[in-house]
Amino acid sequence: MNRWIILLLFFAVLGLLFSGCDLNNIADSNQTMPARNWSYADKVKVMVDITDSNKLYNIYFKLRHTADYRYSNIFILLNVKTPKKKRSRRYEFKLAQADGQWNGSGSGNLYTYTFPLLTRFKFPAPGRYELELEQNMRDNPLKEISDAGIKVSLIN
Template identity: 30%
Template sequence: MHKLGIWVIAIMVCTLISCDPARVYEQNVDLPEGNWYVDNSQHFEFQIQDTTQRYDIYFNVRYALSYEFYNLYLQHQLVGPDSTQLSSALHELKLLDPKTGKPLGKGSSNLFDLQALAVKDVTFRKVGTYRLKLTQYMRRDPLANIMAVGIRVATKN
């Protein structure tokens, strides 16, 4: 019976992993004590094998309701396998509705998760490892109540 239980769990894990066929990469990083320092840029590395596909890149943010602002400015830098910078931009993510103060994203109680499309319709021209650097661009150092940040790379539907 013990082996059967292990198989059932393995099948459930495989099913959960395969539920999102568009996802190529997703990683989130917890920020120590919910403080994001300006000099604590987050770095993500992902592999691209299919250069014929088009991709979207999303930013993931977990924040506490005690976050002081309705928005979050982030800077990204995307570098290809040959160390060439492919893109760089400043993004404004709305975490709370500016008029009502209602938290955006999914969550309950005090923590909310927001996933926002940040870089759309990207074509990666070379197979290899791509690196994305994500930096908070607010006027607070540290920026409190940002619990985690991450990225998601997905194929376009």
């Protein structure tokens, strides 16, 4: 009887460990900003190796800021680099409502967001790609940004 309980607990723990993993994520990175200040020089980067350019991917921007963040929006630049060329695109994301209510999910003084950048995106050719995010606001550094990140997921 004791063996069955141990075996059952083992498989329960194993199941919990694997259920927390998203096997479709090929990259998921976060960069903590020094002293909650995101400067132009603090670019968030991730490398992805694409073997099949026929597959579709979703690319997301992840952000956390404090309640003391001064603006209701944020502008960022996404740079997609290969050894041969670089493609850039500017995005604006709304972080708060007109009444000042934050759109993100809150935990204490931090608000968290995951915004789609490129959905159902096909990389043009197989190869190694560098995805790079930089803040594109007038303030440098941009205060009260806790961390920023990039997530790349394969679509089944």
